[in-house]
Amino acid sequence: MSNEELKLSLTAHYPEMVFEEGSEYINIVVGPSNFRNCIEQLRNEAAWKFDHLFCLTCVDWKTNFTMVYHLLSCTFKHQLVVKVKLTDVNNPEIETICDLWKGANFHEREVYDMFGVKFTNHPDLRRILLDEDWSGYPLRKNYVDVNMIEI
Amino acid sequence: MxxxxxxxxxxxxxxxxxxxxxxxxxxxxxxxxxxxxxxxxxxxxxxxxxxxxxxxxxxxxxxxxxxxxxxxxxxxxxxxxxxxxxxxxxKEGLTPNASDKFLFNLAPIIVVVVSMLVMAPIAFAKNFQLWDLNIGVLYVTSISSIAVIGILMAGWSSYNKYSLLGAMRSGAQIVSYELSVGLSIISIVIMTGSLKISDIVMSQADGWWIFKGHLPIFISFVIFVIASTAEINRAPFDLSEAEQELTGGFHTEYSGMKFAMFLLAEYINLFVVSAMAATLFLGGWMPFHIGHWEAFNHIMDFIPSSLWFLGKTFAIIFIIMQFRWTFPRLRVDQLLNLEWKYLLPISMVNIILVTIMAIMGWYL
Amino acid sequence: MSLLGENFMTEEGEFVINMGPQHPSTHGVLHLKVWLDGETIKKVQPHLGYIHRSIEKMSERLSYRNFIYATSRMDYLSAHINNQACALAVEKGLQVEVPARAQAIRVLLAELTRLQSHQLWWGCTGLDLGAVTPFFYAFREREAIMEIFEETCGARLTQNFCVPGGVMYDVNPNFQKRVKDVMQQIKSKYREYEEILTGNVIFENRTKGVGYLSKEDAISFGVTGPTARASGISCDIRKWFPYDGYEKLDFEEVVMEGGDCYTRYMARIEEMKQSVHIIEQMIDNLPEGDIQGKTKNVIKLPKGEFYQKVETARGELGVYIVSDGAASPYRIKYRSPNFSNLSALETMSVGTKIGDLVAIMATIDLVIPDIDR
Structure with a gap:
């Protein structure tokens, strides 16, 4: 499916879908409450079959944390970006998807490690790259490290 | 002359x-x-x-x-x-704090002493033998199997998980492959009718066993070389020290001279195994003779017997070294499969063939 | 249990060994906690981060010209391809035209990089399985490729040859001749490779049927590169989402069914042959012209998000740039192939022996700095 077709079929299925411009991919913005249902449908629906989660990350926009899921269908080779805005900047929380994509496990742990986003129902939510006793979440924009030197 | x-x-x-x-x-x-x-x-x-x-x-x-x-x-x-x-x-001979220090230091000594003991009955040249006892080959097989105790001791006392795994592998390996080594030695004993090394060498005066023993003895020879490579823990059977898996296996914790002793033992074992193969199958110090070619045989006689022995031994050492540098390592279950499912049944059938051959006198 | 002391086993009586961070076959500082039952693996847990340098955080303070070179230190065996991915992502934002000659040079260097990376992998696979000799054979050819890099880029490992808009300099005058010589040399050595490792009975026993990864699992884990293609997934970025003129080249995507170590091994060997094929069809028709497109000294990307994926020697590298219009990226995410490939390790290795774990790690070709970033 080309991007236009994909957009059409998405709007047909979800009339109130919010699209975001400014990227080569189709970006859809989903609320945290129905995110889990939506992404499960995207994965399982025969017309879309987004079975390959090739990137999972988070962006700190200071007012919110935006979870970014890049999806690809191995059968149709169409791609989609799902975004979820987490507005509670002090205690961001989202449901895990690592039961849908096993590979999401490590990526979610990385996001937890770097941004402090809590993934509910994650089986093994620990820091992955940093030490267990590290304080703070380095990729947050308000992270201050006393040892950091401006070059 | x-x-x-x-x-x-x-x-x-x-x-x-x-x-x-x-x-x-x-x-x-x-x-x-x-x-x-x-x-x-x-x-x-x-x-x-x-x-x-x-x-x-x-x-x-x-x-x-x-x-x-x-x-x-x-x-x-x-x-x-x-x-x-x-x-x-x-280098500092480090002893890990949590190890059993007495056993840890004893293990390399046992391994070296055992490999040196096996040197005793080997005939280096004509009339040049340290101890020609009448159960020579039995002595060699029984003494060399003590080495596994040293290796197990090293692995157990090191207080290191890799060492323990390596020692366990080594134990399973040496105990299994000893059977094949023993059976291929027995095939020669059957042909010769003696356990004495000098008798075995003398029995090959009219031709080495590998030539006059036909196919069954050749099979024994191949099995002997393979199984004894495994018995002395050399690649491709070096599972007990498998560097890429166990970081050194049973000698992970050893350093300095204690490590050098394991190395020394490995080389002595290599020599002993090759010397045994040369003695049993290639005629030991016996020169190469062809039937009734008197002139040729005379020239061969002229080469000192020690050179014959060392030449044969080093040829086999060279082959075993080539194994090491060409083959990947076997996995532990494949290693045991090779022994119990292939080498051992083949040797057993082979023994029957050799016995028939010996009874019927189908050799030269 | 108590015979060996309390620290030797866990309270549940499990035998746990820590493979790494210093271990001969973890290729760097990977730390695997392995639960064993005798020799059989019950559970594997990777512990990462021993060389985490937070390249993503660093890049948020670097300019668009500078952040490219930090990525050479991620997957150091595919350094040029990493740089290429970043340059492409920036070019996507700037919408700058890359001259044909620059594209061709990039692709040539990328394929040479892939070739040398697979050469090193081939040698290390032999080494991990206990065969030392292939390593030296592999390095003989790899060294020739490294010398080409040295002559053209000035560096052997971290080439840093890509800039936004093209490449930094033109190639060395000797480049074409030397590349052709090396390709001849490599082609004449395939037979040697096959004799010493591929056709070896012990090698086949060690790899066939070991470390099976099903197609479904591979997709679910986000496994990419030769590892995924050996499980039957067609996922070559060069074919499906071509960049830098790969669409004009004639090469085959190596997709194999099997999913075991041996298939992964064969997939990489075939990929080496395809790389040689690509290089040979390009080397004689290097287009003339500029080597850099027009870019400003201080690059500022427009507001937006730019995602570029490329095929490194290990799989799909994604560079995700979020720009707020400033002179340095607002957020950069590197989707590194090894990070996802590693997560499939446990599925592949549970139930196998320690020796198999080493074989599996060798055939998924891990580069640890790429995992930790």
């Missing part, structure tokens, strides 16, 4: 004995002194032997791997091993 070239060990020993007994009156002291002399002679032989083998291994490996090998220390790098030994001597 030929007789002059051969130094008879027994005559040498008896002359030393008579000279010493004239100097020392006490029989006990005399015994001790003679033993010390024999031990020193063995050491004087073994240390250069290990240097030669170490150098040879490096050079063989290097030439197989598009490298030059050691070429800096001494002429053509021959003294590299000496330099390495000096380095190992000066």
């Amino acid at each position: 030929n007789q002059l070239l051969e130094i008879s060990f027994s005559s040498l020993a008896s002359s030393i004995h008579s000279w010493l007994s004239s100097a020392i009156a006490n029989a006990t002291i005399l015994n001790v002194v003679e033993m010390a002399i024999a031990g020193v002679c063995l050491l004087v032989f073994l240390v250069p032997l290990c240097f030669v083998l170490g150098y040879m291994e490096r050079k063989v490996a290097a030439f197989m791997q598009l490298r030059l090998g050691p070429n800096r220390v001494g002429p053509k790098g021959t003294l590299q091993i000496v330099a390495d030994t000096v380095k190992l001597i000066f």
Whole structure:
């Protein structure tokens, strides 16, 4: 499916879908409450079959944390970006998807490690790259490290 | 002429004995002194032997791997091993804190002593044998199996999980492969009718067993080489020290001279195994003879018997070294499969063939 | 249990060994906690981060010209391809035209990089399985490629040859001749490779049927690169989402069914042959012209998000740039192939032996700095 077709079929299925411009991919913005249902449908629906989660990350926009899921269908080779805005900047929380994509496990742990986003129902939510006793979440924009030197 | 070239060990020993007994009156002291002399002679032989083998291994490996090998220390790098030994001597012999210190230090000694003991009945040349006992091959097989105790001891006492795994692997491996080694030795014993090494060598005066024993003995020879490579823990059967899996296996925690002793034992074992293969299958120090070609046989006789023995031994050592540098390592279950599912049944059937051959006299 | 002391086993009586961070076959500082039952693996847990340098955080303070070179240190064996991915992502934002000659040079260097990376992998696979000799054979050819890099880029490992808009300099005058010589040399050595490792009975026993990864699992874990293609997934970025003129080249995507170590091994060997094929069809028709497109000294990307994926020697590298219009990226995410490939390790290795774990790690070709970033 080309991007236009994909957009059409998405709007047909979800009339109130919010699209975001400014990227080569189709970006859809989903609320945290129905995110889990939506992404499960995207994965399982025969017309879309987004079975390959090739990137999972988070962006700190200071007012919110935006979870970014890049999806690809191995059968149709169409791609989609799902975004979820987490507005509670002090205690961001989202449901895990690592039961849908096993590979999401490590990526979610990385996001937890770097941004402090809590993934509910994650089986093994620990820091992955940093030490267990590290304080703070380095990729947050308000992270201050006393040892950091401006070059 | 030929007789002059051969130094008879027994005559040498008896002359030393008579000279010493004239100097020392006490029989006990005399015994001790003679033993010390024999031990020193063995050491004087073994240390250069290990240097030669170490150098040879490096050079063989290097030439197989598009490298030059050691070429800096001494002429053509021959003294590299000496330099390495000096380095190992000066290194700290670390003993892990949590280890069983007595066993930890005892293990390398046991391994080395066992491998040295096996040298005793080997016939290096005509009439040149340290101890020609009448159960020579039985002695070799039984003593060499003690080495596994040393390895298990090393693995167990190191207090290291890798060492323990390596020692366990080694135990399973040596105990299994001993069967095949034993059975292929038995095939020669059946043909010869004697366990005495000098008898086995003499029985090959009219042709080496590998030639006159036809296919069954050849199969025994191949099995012997494979199984004894496994028994001395050399690649592709070096599972007990599998560097890429167990970081060194049973000798992970050893350093300095204690590590060097394991290395020494490995080389002595390599020599002993090859010497046994040469003695049992390739005629030991017996020269190569062809039927009634008197002139040819005479020329062959002219080559000293010690050269024949060492030549054969080193040829087999070379083959075993080539194994090491060409094959990947087996997995532990495949290793045991190879022994229990292939080598052992083949050897058993082979023994029956050899027995039939011996009874019917179907050899030369 | 108590025979060996309390620290030797866990309270549940499990035998746990820590493979790494210093271990001969973890290729760097990977730390695997392995639960064993005798020799059989019950559970594997990777512990990462021993060389985490937070390249993503660093890049947020670097300019668009500078952040490219930090990525050479991620997957150091695919350094040029990493740089290429970043340059492409920046070019996507700037919408700058890359001259044909620059594209060709990039692709040539990328394929040479892939070739040398697979050469090193081939040698290390032999080494991990206990065969030392292949390593030296592999390095003979790899060294020739490294010398080409040295002559053209000035560096052997971290080439840093890509800039936004093209490449930094033109290639060395000797480049074409030397590349052709090396390709001849490599083609004449395939037979040697097959004799020493591929056709070896022990090698086949060690790899066939070991470390099976099903197609479904591979997709679910986000496994990419030769590892995924050996499980039957067609996922070559060069074919499906071509960049830098790969669409004009004639090469085959190596997709194999099997999913075991041996298939992964064969997939990489075939990929080496395809790389040689690509290089040979390009080397004689290097287009003439500029080597850099027009870019400003201080690059500022427009507001937006730019995602570029490329095929490194290990799989799909994604560079995700979020720009707020400033002179340095607002957020950069590197989707590194090894990070996802590693997560499939446990599925592949449970139930196998320790020796198999080493074989599996060798055939998924891990580069640890790429995992930790």
